[in-house]
Amino acid sequence: MTVLDTRALNRATLARQHLLARSDSSVPEAVAHLCGLQAQEPQEPFTGLWSRLSDFTPERLDDALTGRAVVRTHLMRRTVHLVTADDALAWRARHDAMLRQRVLGTYRRELAGIDLDELAAAGRAVMADQQPRTMTELVQALADRWPGPPRRVLGELLVAALIPMAQLPPRGQWQQTAGVRNLPLSTWLARDIDPLPTDGDDPVGQQLLHRYLAAYGPAASADLRAWCGLAGLPAAVKAAREELVAFRDERGRELLDLPDAPRPHPDTPAPVRFLPAFDNAILGYHDRSRIIDAPHLGLSVAGHRTVLVDGRVTATWTVRDHHLHISPLRPLTTLEREAVHTEAQALAAFLDDDIEHIRLDAGN
Structure with a gap:
């Protein structure tokens, strides 16, 4: 079974989440x-x-x-x-x-x-x-x-x-x-909520599985459960298994995916992206290592807005006192700082929040 490393999973997630290209x-x-x-x-x-x-x-x-x-x-x-x-x-x-x-x-x-x-x-x-x-x-x-x-x-x-x-x-x-x-x-x-079927089938569970993989895959069953909060989806996974392809991650977990879903080359360049608080590109997994490092996991549940550099959470950002303030979690290279600043300028223009200055700290 093909092993997908963290970088390969990262690029797949970015592609599915419209974060490689708008x-x-x-x-x-x-x-x-x-x-x-x-x-x-x-x-x-x-x-x-x-x-x-x-x-x-x-x-x-x-x-x-x-x-x-x-x-x-x-x-x-x-x-x-x-x-x-x-x-x-x-x-x-x-x-x-x-x-x-x-x-x-x-x-x-x-x-x-x-x-x-x-x-x-x-x-x-x-x-x-x-x-x-x-x-x-x-x-x-x-x-x-x-x-x-x-x-x-x-x-x-x-x-x-x-x-x-x-x-x-x-x-x-x-x-x-x-x-x-x-x-x-x-x-x-002005429409009724769809009722659950009474024959024991779980078509909604299967739909959730397919839709989740299209937006987040490849992913493990535990990731699906962490995203939706539903515990009773093993039957849906079992029913759909023959339609899916399987991989393993570097920890040995089985990852499921749609056969024709995009899985870009791990070396595909990833642009800087500014994410809002509680973005599902981070929270949509049980194992978030594909996009955020373990020491920073708390950021994803504490409401911090984050910045992706080379596809990974590398900084936080906030707007206060007419300043767009960016705090890197590691030192950035000159090229990375330029890319972050350029995207920050575009974000400031979008927010139109009387932002007078962009402050990019040195990083830890």
């Missing part, structure tokens, strides 16, 4: 290909798409949100994601059990004794008037019937697990600071 895809096409963008920080997907799409402007994502082609909703890993309307409706039922389990795992003591189906039915009844509500407003309407649990916990259970919700614009629009207003996903999109 794509001409539309926003909905890109969001669909990427299997969504993690979006609990509402402004971060704009940088993620700017780094991946040619001639991207914020209006393109705004139009997709207001036009309901893409939607903000809790999905993979119980995290707010920006996904296409089609994927939200097709994938949500397959995630229901995981979403409930993760909320209960966090708040088991506070939610002890609550009939989840009864609570969900009551929440849907409140939302049946098709009026957007904040989480606080929804909980307030149910407080007399469930006075025990902390309202924040009850609200998180309702909007993140029990009732498939869309977070409505202007939340998630460019340079907006709007709070979260919720509406049932099927109401916002």
